[in-house]
Amino acid sequence: MRCRRWLFTRNYRCHERVTAGVDYKRLELLLAVLQKHCRLPVEQMDVYVNVAGGLKLSDPACDLGICLAIFSSVKNIILNRTVGIAEVGLLGELRTSNFLDKRVKQAKKLGLTKNYHAEKLPIFKPGFTINLWRQKLKNKKK
Secondary structure: OOEEEEEEEOOOOOOOEEEEOOOHHHHHHHHHHHHHHOOOOHHHEEEEEEEHHHOOOOOHHHHHHHHHHHHHHHHOOOOOOEEEEOEEOOOOEEEOOOOHHHHHHHHHHOOOOEEEEOOOOHHHOOOOEHHHHHHHHHHHHO
16 A cells, blocks of 8 residues: 655645545544644645555554655655554553554565554553654654
8 A cells, every 4th residue: 555645735724635546534533642642733735645556544543644745744864774663642642453473474475675553662551642753754764
């Protein structure tokens, strides 16, 4: 699954949220979590999210991938060969998804070398919040 995103700042009062392949309400929830816990100014931006290939995502394990795509767009950080596999909760916590080992194996087969998920990486233990990966990505930029 490839998630494409585009963020655009306008001076209008009402900002657009356009999705293709992602539930609109789910995107609104993820944007609220990013705004609150990562302090991203997404309330001032138009957000366009597209899932390549015409797929419709309903698996909550895609949440972290969508959040990483939006975060990288706002902060202008390139995340090459990166996959995010976790459900993102309202408090910013990362939750483990089903069949995580199979998903990580498949990601490696596809050439995605960096895996962000709730279990395997030391910083992403279950219960840790989205703030920690925000700090990790910020440190990576330096």
